[in-house]
Amino acid sequence: MKLYDMVKAPNPRRVRIFLAEKGVEVPRQEVDIPGGENLSPAYLAINPRGLVPTLLLEDGRTLDESMAICRYFDVLHPEPNLFGRTAWEQAEVEQLQRQMEFEGLFSIAAAFRNSAEAYATRGAAGTMPATPSIPGLTERGLLLARHWLDRLEQRLEGREFVAIDRFTVADITAYVCLDFAKWVNLRTGPEHPNINAFHARMKARPSSSA
Amino acid sequence: MKLYDMVKAPNPRRVRIFLAEKGVEVPRQEVDIPGGENLSPAYLAINPRGLVPTLLLEDGRTLDESMAICRYFDVLHPEPNLFGRTAWEQAEVEQLQRQMEFEGLFSIAAAFRNSAEAYATRGAAGTMPATPSIPGLTERGLLLARHWLDRLEQRLEGREFVAIDRFTVADITAYVCLDFAKWVNLRTGPEHPNINAFHARMKARPSSSA
Structure with missing residues (x-):
């Protein structure tokens, strides 16, 4: 599992804060969006949509919507609750x-x-x-x-x-x-x-x- | 409970289809958005944001994001599952x-x-x-x-x-x-x-x- 990340960008930061609050660590790799690295053939081979963050799962499936990535980890690590209970x-x-x-x-x-x-x-x-x-x-x-x-x-x-x-x-x-x-x-x-x-x-x- | 609705508009329609799939009936009231009824004092007294759809709960609280309204009913009526399980x-x-x-x-x-x-x-x-x-x-x-x-x-x-x-x-x-x-x-x-x-x-x- 790997999280394609860009430290300065807002959406990847939302995911990193979410993971930190959950106490979950995921290996990360930096992607240079302003430099166009997210549109490089190497990156598009991982995620054809060219979006960051992207969570790459062990089986090659990807998630590239920040809130979808957060919900994925929320199901696997329900506590602390961050999406509400009732x-x-x-x-x-x-x-x-x-x-x-x-x-x-x-x-x-x-x-x-x-x-x-x-x-x-x-x-x-x-x-x-x-x-x-x-x-x-x-x-x-x-x-x-x-x-x-x-x-x-x-x-x-x-x-x-x-x-x-x-x-x-x-x-x-x-x-x-x-x-x-x-x-x-x-x-x-x-x-x-x-x-x-x-x-x-x-x-x-x-x-x-x- | 009441759903402020506009039959032709896409967001209220998403909520109505969701409720129909869940088999839930909620009283509805039509709001004329192109005519500006959603910005009338009467409507703003119910929802100061002037958005449609708005779900008005018994205690006066409101929800006006379509997906939030859907999630509200999803917790109360979990079947059929419409948001995924795993x-x-x-x-x-x-x-x-x-x-x-x-x-x-x-x-x-x-x-x-x-x-x-x-x-x-x-x-x-x-x-x-x-x-x-x-x-x-x-x-x-x-x-x-x-x-x-x-x-x-x-x-x-x-x-x-x-x-x-x-x-x-x-x-x-x-x-x-x-x-x-x-x-x-x-x-x-x-x-x-x-x-x-x-x-x-x-x-x-x-x-x-x-």
């Missing part, structure tokens, strides 16, 4: 995890991918068709990402964690997004006391350096 | 469900929202900030949606279902997306025999008219 918890964790992705991660990624030189002709990830940058998406992405920050600030009022009353994958996605936002110069300020305290709590967990 | 099955279903969303649903939605008059100033859903249409997104969305069709055609070679060897939520998302694609005049042809056969199988299920 119907409400599981739904609330799923809902907040997806909000952090759709409102945070995707908005920041749109802003980043459509302004970064390395991705000028790679508007979509992996082996999706080459598409030129759409500058208007950077502006829209930043607008939506700021809205996500404002909503997250409200959400964290009186809450220690994003979804339920303990640490879950929703916190992982939120925390990783807050650091990813710095890639597009989006930073929290004194108007985000709840987020800043949340970020400090997440950073204090040993998993944050995974 | 670690591999759960991961594979999650992965394919997300591929259908990210490559299919989101591409079609981008093409539709950035070309439909009713959404000229509503580039993002619900109460997200108003953003003008970005015409380039329609072209990119169609390109990526066509790529999704080609990949799905390959995926269905020798397979009856999208993810594993029985019906799951990944099939629901794929089927709903194939119908949603018609909103942007994207249709399969004789070059998609596997998809056409899949669509016919899904349409033959009683849940398809839910």
